[in-house]
Amino acid sequence: MLEVKGLRKVYSSGNREVEALRDLTFTVDNGDLVCLVGPSGCGKTTLLRCISGLLTPTGGSVKVNGNAVTGPPPGMAVVFQEYGRSLFPWASVWDNVELPLKQKKVPKARRTQLVEEALDAVGLTGTGKAYPWQLSGGMQQRVAIARAVAYEPETLLMDEPFAAVDAQTRADLEDLVRSLWQRLKVTVLFVTHDIDEAVYLGRRVVMLSSSPTVVQDELVVDLPAERDQLHTRADPKFVALRTRVYEQIQLAKKGAAVQK
Numbered sequence: 001m002l003e004v005k006g007l008r009k010v011y012s013s014g015n016r017e018v019e020a021l022r023d024l025t026f027t028v029d030n031g032d033l034v035c036l037v038g039p040s041g042c043g044k045t046t047l048l049r050c051i052s053g054l055l056t057p058t059g060g061s062v063k064v065n066g067n068a069v070t071g072p073p074p075g076m077a078v079v080f081q082e083y084g085r086s087l088f089p090w091a092s093v094w095d096n097v098e099l100p101l102k103q104k105k106v107p108k109a110r111r112t113q114l115v116e117e118a119l120d121a122v123g124l125t126g127t128g129k130a131y132p133w134q135l136s137g138g139m140q141q142r143v144a145i146a147r148a149v150a151y152e153p154e155t156l157l158m159d160e161p162f163a164a165v166d167a168q169t170r171a172d173l174e175d176l177v178r179s180l181w182q183r184l185k186v187t188v189l190f191v192t193h194d195i196d197e198a199v200y201l202g203r204r205v206v207m208l209s210s211s212p213t214v215v216q217d218e219l220v221v222d223l224p225a226e227r228d229q230l231h232t233r234a235d236p237k238f239v240a241l242r243t244r245v246y247e248q249i250q251l252a253k254k255g256a257a258v259q260k
């Protein structure tokens, strides 16, 4: 289980202080898919950086399966928004996916199997020899997802991973994330500012207030597990859920108190 408790982050530079996160508390059960949604600048990236051990919180704690996070936790992989910057341009697709496995000291035969399986899973069979810059944006983001999946993480953090791709590719990648989550039984924390995306993908949605950030509201997405872009988004239940999230985000922007 991922436990975020009383998390606070203040950035200080010189005599200027920015309180990005004020007091964040929520949990993600093992195997769950939770979407975090909040207004621009509310500290979503700051939160993911604290969870992945890349940033030290000012207060509060992050625990994974009861262990306090003090650096990058084993068994956690992150997919960032900017695939262009997260892939190595000098390495082939295959090498990009394989590199973290070498660092993890996975034996060669197993590495080959994991890279092959991950590229197949994201629909990139046979592209191993290409370089990232020879691929479209959507394909590059698939490589970044393959790299995270090949690592066999217990927890997958995704920081607005589809913000830079076109709408059709985005829909395909959303379905890819749901199918990988169902197949691999991985715990997913998915950050987005897109309300429809949060409701379509998540089993739970956690809404954040504007900065300094607290949890504004939380809901369980009681839509069927089998979702598809056409029917799920037209389901009256989906529309009701997205309306509730939208209203909370509007309140969050105004800095209003929690309304349930």
Ligand SMILES: Nc1ncnc2c1ncn2[C@@H]1O[C@H](COP(=O)(O)OP(=O)(O)OP(=O)(O)O)[C@@H](O)[C@H]1O
Residues within 6 Å of the ligand: 011, 012, 018, 019, 020, 039, 040, 041, 042, 043, 044, 045, 046, 047, 193, 211
């Ligand atoms: N290194 C830093 N130094 C000072 N302030 C920072 C730093 N990084 C972020 N901030 C501030 O912390 C707040 C939260 O930023 P963060 O990038 O975490 O938000 P976000 O929700 O991910 O934003 P967006 O939705 O626009 O991507 C903002 O006010 C930002 O200006």
